[in-house]
Ligand SMILES: Nc1ncnc2c1ncn2[C@@H]1O[C@H](COP(=O)(O)OP(=O)(O)O)[C@@H](O)[C@H]1O
């Protein structure tokens with residue numbers, strides 16, 4: 147007889163509910179995400195994506211929360227606004243609170259990896275939107291998180307910059323292999339990057355798609371297009387001719 | 389600059405009238421929602437105009453010297469007082485009072501703002517007291533403080549100190565309390581310790597508010613001084629002016645006013661210079 151003991155998953159939610167002032171936003175969500183998976187979380191605006199992510203990040207403690215969840219110790223959050231402290235240089239920002247002896251050297255490597263090697267000493271106010279988000283990504287990944295929580299991190303960027311950020315995020319995540327939960331309202335972004343797509347609706351996970359497409363993915367691949375239609379429809383978009 | 393622009397405009401308009409085929413119209417400037425930055429020195433235009441009118445009115449006999457002396461006379465008087473050494477001791481006495489009071493007020497104001505902005509017990513103890521002090525005009529304290537401290541230097545410095553303390557506390561405290569919630573969340577997700585949070589997030593975030601308070605305080609310490617130096621002193625600019633009133637010497641009174649103005653402006657400029665250095669990370673509008 148073999149004693150089979152599966153590796154504990156990275157993220158586990160058991161009947162997690164959360165509401166604000168009596169209004170339920172998340173309604174008994176159960177979910178398991180194995181280590182190293184890239185999960186995209188889709189849903190209409192107001193469906194509770196941010197609420198779920200912030201719950202996992204340990205924020206909004208004053209919300210009414212029931213049920214259980216467990217996340218790894220080393221969690222890093224990538225906010226939509228880059229949240230760089232304006233009074234610190236880029237390198238000081240990304241090493242803030244970092245407790246490792248080689249912080250400076252590692253930070254310079256990471257800045258080079260996100261294409262900001264020459265901006266280490268720059269003030270955040272002098273960076274473009276895309277550069278700020280790259281610095282923010284560098285700050286998150288420098289901590290080598292076991293779980294990366296990203297809330298529409300590219301939502302405010304222009305289309306070209308966003309495409310470059312997709313490639314960069316994918317490449318860096320391939321290198322470190324953290325578990326990723328990426329909140330997005332962009333179906334293509336979800337399809338390009340993730341192994342699994344969850345659709346949040348009425349406070350519950352309404353759909354759960356495994357995405358087996360090989361990388362690099364192209365939007366004109368037939369499977370891609372089919373999934374895209376399905377997802378858009380479940381987000382309430384009429385897609386006869388899309 | 390306006391001349392150049394209007395000249396170019398007229399030139400372009402003239403060309404347009406001749407109906408030349410490839411006239412490039414004068415560049416229309418984009419609507420500015422904030423005024424363009426003033427070239428250095430142009431700020432002095434208003435004061436110079438006022439002084440010129442004042443001087444002209446005095447020379448034409450429209451203002452008698454017994455009412456108000458001409459600015460040029462005041463300058464000559466000021467220079468003479470400086471040359472014969474009768475001005476400097478008074479200037480130093482005034483500066484000592486103002487800056488000692490300012491220094492104490494800023495140090496204590498910041499210390500109280502930190503205690504109250506960063507700890508609950510501090511806020512419970514301190515904030516109410518300062519709000520009450522804020523409601524009491526400094527001048528209303530003069531009689532009481534004279535009874536406590538007499539009419540000497542201690543009384544003057546103490547009153548400047550209390551006058552400066554309030555705006556320093558209020559603005560620094562408000563800046564500490566008004567810290568960006570996004571920065572607090574960031575600090576939490578980065579796992580900062582409380583001391584790291586205070587040193588790297590809360591204090592730098594409150595610096596702009598502190599500088600606002602410092603500029604108010606610098607102006608205030610001189611304002612308070614004027615009033616206080618009218619009370620039984622033998623030294624100080626205010627004493628000089630008071631004595632000149634008894635003798636009808638309006639030129640010395642104007643010298644005193646000019647000195648107060650100059651000290652106020654110079655102090656403010658120094659604070660702004662430091663502020664621009666310290667807050668150089670901001671790309672700010674205007675000043
Ligand atoms: N701090 C809060 N207090 C009260 N209501 C909130 C709070 N945060 C979110 N909500 C509500 O929860 C619902 C889901 O919001 P959110 O999670 O931000 O949605 P999404 O990110 O999917 O657009 C919304 O109706 C929103 O108004």
Ligand SMILES: [Mg+2]
Nearest residue numbers: 195196197297
């Ligand atoms: Mg959201």
